[in-house]
Amino acid sequence: MKSRIRLIFETVFLAVLFIPELLDPMLRFLFPGAGEWVFPRSSLISLTAVHLLISLSAGAAAGIIGVLLGIAVTRPAGREFLPLVRDLLSLAQTVPPAAVLALAVPFLGFGFKPVFLALVLYSILPVLNNTLTGLETLPEPVLEAAGGMGMSPFQVLMKVELPLALPIIGTGIRISVVINVGTAVIAALAGAGGLGSPIVAGLIRNNPAWVFQGAMASALLALILNALLEEAEHRLGSRGAELLSGNQQG
């Protein structure tokens, strides 16, 4: 219930930021010396839409790649690649996305593509890690029973492993999406727009009002998405988690 109220508050606050007539007096009050207040080049609402598009598309790609990789390296044929994949992705996460962006721009040019690459590389790890945890911690007797009754390996995966691992995988996807919303600010550096634009422009022009509206909007966006996905996860997961925890004794 509390989280529901918080979600409503966050959504209302974000909506207020979208209305220039309300945003302008607020910024004038907070930053009286800024000179220019509402970011003039593009409306906050369209910047948010671009931001959302970038982070959700990268999140979806990271989700698909992470889950498929996780499945692949837990099958008998792919198991020997498990340590390698895990190490590579840990490594990918230690490289800052801004550095990936800088390295990728010469090859992919400015715009959406290098941003997408940097974000995807950075956010696969949480999905992969959770997929591995979900698939590796399934109760052994359940898998033995599934195989022993004559399910093919594919049927075991689809009917038993994935449904049971789904709540944990969902958490990984949520973490990855939230990370992406925060990190997608770097899109402005490659000219791909989004909420990074007012932040970067504000830093260059020394205008805290611009930094504020970009930062505020992306933070609220991250919080709202987190709450929505948590809700979805809860609906999906509460049953699964409860069922699993109860079964260990049997």
Next chain:
Amino acid sequence: MNLEWRDVCRSYGDKKAVDNFSLEVSEGELMVLIGPSGCGKTTSLKMINRLVQPDSGNVYVDGRDVGEVPVTELRRHIGYVIQQVGLFPHMNVGENVAAVPRLLKWDEERIDARVKELLQLVGLPFEEFADAWPARLSGGEAQRVGVARALAADPPVLLMDEPFGAVDPLTREDLQREFLRIQSTLGKTVVFVTHDLDEAIRLGDRIAVMNEGRLAAAAVPEELLLDADPFIRDFTGEDRILRRLARLRVSGAVGKTAGAESPGSSEPRGPAVSVSSEASLKEALSLMLESGITSLEAVSPAGRRIGTLTMDKLLQNASGYRMT
């Protein structure tokens, strides 16, 4: 459907888990595999549904080499029950029982009827249990569902790997009794692994004792308990004659020697104490010891006196008398 292991071997590293093991199980027989832990009984069991491949030798189901049957096809026609049950936690009881019929693509109507029938069979009312989640079941209920799930597609062969090992002794006896009742109506070919000798004696049509991967003996319980082999002797315990007496009925002991009874030799001394002809010889012996007498009147359930059980007859039955 009969089963056979023919000269099967299986090693794990340097250790021979199963060493030249051969055994036949005939159709409708309940064969118990028993032995100390690590004797290869579970490994042998899993060779039948190909969860374990033998290094050499063959396993036959109904005369067919299991290695030549597609593995999913084979397993869908062999019921498999394990100690930890392994119910699917994300499916309710009804869906768990329906798992194999679904794999076999039965139509929904037939599946529903079958689930109802099976829950009834294992003593779980359909209305109460079909929608229950596995996590909510007690250990005994969960294993009943496990047995129902294994029987769902009416497989001719049932493999049970210490199925009643994880429940408390009272529940275990319940489950054993229920299982005997079910088996007496269904007559499956069953291979039952256990390390509990009492369970083996209670359930087994025959008992195969394994030791260090080899077959040490295979016999009906009454014979196994007389086996002179030192390992079997040791394995069956100091009180094995009492276990044997527990298997034999008073009616059998009285009936068998009734014709050969010499007049006057077995007249009861003092006031007669009676024993039900349905009681075991162990109970009869206990009654003799308690009353300090050496003969009992055997009375049929209908109340008719059918003969006298003397200590002589009891001794004769304890050690010499053979089945068949």
